[in-house]
Amino acid sequence: MIELLNVSVSFEGQHVLDKIGFEMKRNEFVYLVGQTGAGKSSLMRLLYMDLKPNNGRVKVAGYDSKTITNKQVPLLRRRLGVIFQDFRLLDDRNVYENVAFALYVTNARRTDIKKKVLHALSDVGLSHKRNQMPNELSGGEQQRVVIARAIVNEPVMILADEPTGNLDPMVSAEIMELLRKINMRGTAILMSTHNYELVKKYPARIVQLVDGSLSEVELKSKKSFS
Ligand SMILES: Nc1ncnc2c1ncn2[C@@H]1O[C@H](COP(=O)(O)OP(=O)(O)O)[C@@H](O)[C@H]1O
Ligand SMILES: [Mg+2]
Numbered sequence: 001m002i003e004l005l006n007v008s009v010s011f012e013g014q015h016v017l018d019k020i021g022f023e024m025k026r027n028e029f030v031y032l033v034g035q036t037g038a039g040k041s042s043l044m045r046l047l048y049m050d051l052k053p054n055n056g057r058v059k060v061a062g063y064d065s066k067t068i069t070n071k072q073v074p075l076l077r078r079r080l081g082v083i084f085q086d087f088r089l090l091d092d093r094n095v096y097e098n099v100a101f102a103l104y105v106t107n108a109r110r111t112d113i114k115k116k117v118l119h120a121l122s123d124v125g126l127s128h129k130r131n132q133m134p135n136e137l138s139g140g141e142q143q144r145v146v147i148a149r150a151i152v153n154e155p156v157m158i159l160a161d162e163p164t165g166n167l168d169p170m171v172s173a174e175i176m177e178l179l180r181k182i183n184m185r186g187t188a189i190l191m192s193t194h195n196y197e198l199v200k201k202y203p204a205r206i207v208q209l210v211d212g213s214l215s216e217v218e219l220k221s222k223k224s225f226s
Contacts, residue, residue, distance in 0.1 A: 007056035018212030032192040034209035040192040081150025085165035120148040140171035157188035
């Protein structure tokens with residue numbers, strides 16, 4: 001599903017990721033942890049090919065950073081669901097339209113789009129809010145719309161970059177339950193976070209970025225992530 005081979009990324013001569021290797025399989029749930037500035041978002045950007053490595057190669061869902069063409073990038077992104085901390089919903093469109101938006105660029109028929117969108121909204125428990133505008137929703141509800149948008153195209157994997165970063169603990173737990181449900185149904189999830197409590201409550205494989213290097217970590221050897 002994901003393979004990083006000897007990947008390095010630097011900005012202005014500074015190594016952010018230094019010869020990283022990482023593999024992730026279909027169906028896996030993996031936490032990506034590390035302090036602010038450790039390079040978590042940069043790693044995510046590599047995976048949806050918004051960033052090219054300075055060295056090494058990135059393979060995701062059958063695409064390779066060495067050979068992918070500009071035309072193929074949107075095709076790759078259609079196979080991924082991406083979730084950000086800051087939601088990034090379209091403010092001038094209602095919940096339904098926010099989830100449907102990405103499907104309009106595909107050649108899907110309107111009736112199929114409608115079926116998919118209503119299904120995704122029902123999955124996240126927001127069918128009744130489909131005509132609301134994003135600013136009429138709570139933070140947790142907005143993040144659930146983002147999750148509906150991420151799953152509507154039945155992605156092979158979800159990249160969630162600090163999805164609970166702006167949410168309180170109760171709402172974060174709801175979002176985690178939802179992500180785990182999606183993972184149980186067969187979608188791989190890579191989630192970055194620095195919420196130690198959340199990782200402890202919902203254990204899964206953990207990889208940590210420190211000083212540009214990525215390594216597996218055992219939760220029991222940790223008291224926190226910093
Ligand atoms: N586009 C960019 N240009 C210059 N520096 C960047 C850019 N993106 C990230 N950085 C730097 O790279 C480091 C890692 O950033 P980031 O991947 O956002 O870390 P994290 O998501 O773990 O907080 C930081 O020092 C950040 O300032
Ligand atoms: Mg980040």
